[in-house]
Amino acid sequence: MKYSGQIRTLVAVDCIILGFDGEEYKLLLIQRGFAPEKKKWSLMGGFIQPTETLEEAAIRILKQLTGLENVYMEQLHTFSDPNRDPVERTIAVAYFALVDIQKYEKQISKEFHAEWFSLKDTPELIFDHNQMIEMAKNRLRYKAAFHPILFELLPDKFTLPQLQALYEGLYDTLFDRRNFSRKLLSTGLFIKQKEKEKETSKKGAFYYKLDQDRYLSDFQAFLKFIPNPDKLMYQEA
Amino acid sequence: MKYSGQIRTLVAVDCIILGFDGEEYKLLLIQRGFAPEKKKWSLMGGFIQPTETLEEAAIRILKQLTGLENVYMEQLHTFSDPNRDPVERTIAVAYFALVDIQKYEKQISKEFHAEWFSLKDTPELIFDHNQMIEMAKNRLRYKAAFHPILFELLPDKFTLPQLQALYEGLYDTLFDRRNFSRKLLSTGLFIKQKEKEKETSKKGAFYYKLDQDRYLSDFQAFLKFIPNPDKLMYQEA
DNA sequence: TAATAAAATGTAATATTGACACAATTATAA
DNA sequence: TTATAATTGTGTCAATATTACATTTTATTA
Numbered sequence: 001m002k003y004s005g006q007i008r009t010l011v012a013v014d015c016i017i018l019g020f021d022g023e024e025y026k027l028l029l030i031q032r033g034f035a036p037e038k039k040k041w042s043l044m045g046g047f048i049q050p051t052e053t054l055e056e057a058a059i060r061i062l063k064q065l066t067g068l069e070n071v072y073m074e075q076l077h078t079f080s081d082p083n084r085d086p087v088e089r090t091i092a093v094a095y096f097a098l099v100d101i102q103k104y105e106k107q108i109s110k111e112f113h114a115e116w117f118s119l120k121d122t123p124e125l126i127f128d129h130n131q132m133i134e135m136a137k138n139r140l141r142y143k144a145a146f147h148p149i150l151f152e153l154l155p156d157k158f159t160l161p162q163l164q165a166l167y168e169g170l171y172d173t174l175f176d177r178r179n180f181s182r183k184l185l186s187t188g189l190f191i192k193q194k195e196k197e198k199e200t201s202k203k204g205a206f207y208y209k210l211d212q213d214r215y216l217s218d219f220q221a222f223l224k225f226i227p228n229p230d231k232l233m234y235q236e237a
Numbered sequence: 238m239k240y241s242g243q244i245r246t247l248v249a250v251d252c253i254i255l256g257f258d259g260e261e262y263k264l265l266l267i268q269r270g271f272a273p274e275k276k277k278w279s280l281m282g283g284f285i286q287p288t289e290t291l292e293e294a295a296i297r298i299l300k301q302l303t304g305l306e307n308v309y310m311e312q313l314h315t316f317s318d319p320n321r322d323p324v325e326r327t328i329a330v331a332y333f334a335l336v337d338i339q340k341y342e343k344q345i346s347k348e349f350h351a352e353w354f355s356l357k358d359t360p361e362l363i364f365d366h367n368q369m370i371e372m373a374k375n376r377l378r379y380k381a382a383f384h385p386i387l388f389e390l391l392p393d394k395f396t397l398p399q400l401q402a403l404y405e406g407l408y409d410t411l412f413d414r415r416n417f418s419r420k421l422l423s424t425g426l427f428i429k430q431k432e433k434e435k436e437t438s439k440k441g442a443f444y445y446k447l448d449q450d451r452y453l454s455d456f457q458a459f460l461k462f463i464p465n466p467d468k469l470m471y472q473e474a
Numbered sequence: 475t476a477a478t479a480a481a482a483t484g485t486a487a488t489a490t491t492g493a494c495a496c497a498a499t500t501a502t503a504a
Numbered sequence: 505t506t507a508t509a510a511t512t513g514t515g516t517c518a519a520t521a522t523t524a525c526a527t528t529t530t531a532t533t534a
Binding site for chain 2: 002008010011050054088090091
């Protein structure tokens with residue numbers, strides 16, 4: 001301790017882990033195993049360790065809970081209300097992660113009493129975790145309107161109707177099927193497969209895959225995935 | 238200290254203070270008065286205090302250096318490399334502020350040896366401060382493409398040519414005067430004044446003011462201030 | 475083989491954008 | 505006094521993108 005006269009604070013990382021089950025958005029929560037607020041639902045989190053960065057901590061915590069690595073994750077915001085944790089002042093850095101819900105390893109959930117909740121029906125959480133989730137939702141809405149980020153939630157192969165459900169679910173609205181597919185396909189990000197998905201409809205819908213090269217090179221490009229984005233996005237909390 | 242077995246860390250706030258002098262973007266830096274890296278240029282910063290939030294700390298630090306309050310400021314990112322500060326591990330939360338450079342109170346700068354630098358010609362700074370500035374530039378480029386944020390840099394009254402210089406400076410490019418003014422004016426954000434600014438040109442250019450009501454209500458609206466935004470924005474560091 | 479359900483493709487009207495030209499204003503010089 | 509020059513303000517048209525809406529295709533099953 002060489003900067004004298006300054007306080008030192010606990011720094012925690014909290015992970016907002018989002019998935020999509022084909023119908024609706026899901027949020028992975030754990031039942032807190034220790035006081036305070038034991039048994040209450042909470043985001044998965046942990047304290048930063050001496051030799052790791054925040055990002056490394058977030059990756060560590062995500063892996064602990066889901067078994068997943070190489071997952072899309074970004075820093076969301078740092079929360080600092082002096083009384084946000086009643087036990088002791090803790091600065092919390094929130095990260096949000098987008099995972100393919102099917103890759104999630106269930107056996108791990110037992111250790112933490114984890115469960116997927118509908119994002120629309122999030123329970124009351126400890127501390128400021130509900131606020132974090134609100135912010136993550138807004139960030140995702142914003143980013144997904146212009147960048148091909150939602151594909152992190154889908155398996156390798158997906159159909160146009162699945163894609164549309166993904167976008168409609170996020171913005172809680174309906175898009176015109178014809179205009180939607182034209183807009184999406186015009187990005188050139190998708191490669192049509194020869195097989196069809198035939199579980200959900202008689203005719204079956206062609207599978208598509210992401211063109212990985214284009215996906216990487218165009219991730220920052222400014223695409224427009226939805227019409228009238230300003231009417232569908234909300235201010236960050 | 239009630240969460241046992243966890244380390245506590247210093248938490249600092251660093252402020253990226255940006256201005257525009259009519260010609261180019263400026264960055265307010267201080268000459269560090271204490272070790273390490275004494276005399277080297279640095280962002281203005283400070284440690285968070287026990288009873289304040291990060292945002293309050295940022296506001297406090299900004300006021301200390303500039304005398305300004307009610308300034309546009311947003312949290313940028315939290316930096317956490319364990320070795321970013323060689324003296325002691327410090328987590329740094331960067332904020333960026335947009336100020337009207339004319340309102341800045343010069344007498345204050347003497348205390349901190351502060352100076353405005355051209356953003357294009359930023360000197361080498363301590364720690365990871367150059368990286369913070371890169372990220373702030375990218376964030377500003379991104380946000381300004383769609384939200385009326387740059388007006389925080391201008392005085393109450395401004396002309397269309399000034400406005401265009403503001404945007405051209407940020408994106409380091411030239412826009413067609415006619416298309417630019419059409420796009421900007423079509424947002425309905427501006428109220429034409431009767432007076433002209435006659436310093437810089439023979440003919441003089443009409444002043445405009447922001448329609449404050451619309452500005453507040455449309456701040457989150459999704460406008461498009463520049464053509465081909467994707468060609469002008471860069472990935473965040 | 476006809477009916478049905480869902481996916482895929484097509485088209486015309488409208489709105490937005492981008493490229494470009496010309497007119498208006500006024501200090502300064504001829 | 506008038507011409508010049510520099511800069512601001514406004515206008516037009518073609519190309520492009522978007523929206524709203526209809527029809528055709530595919531495969532199942534009655």
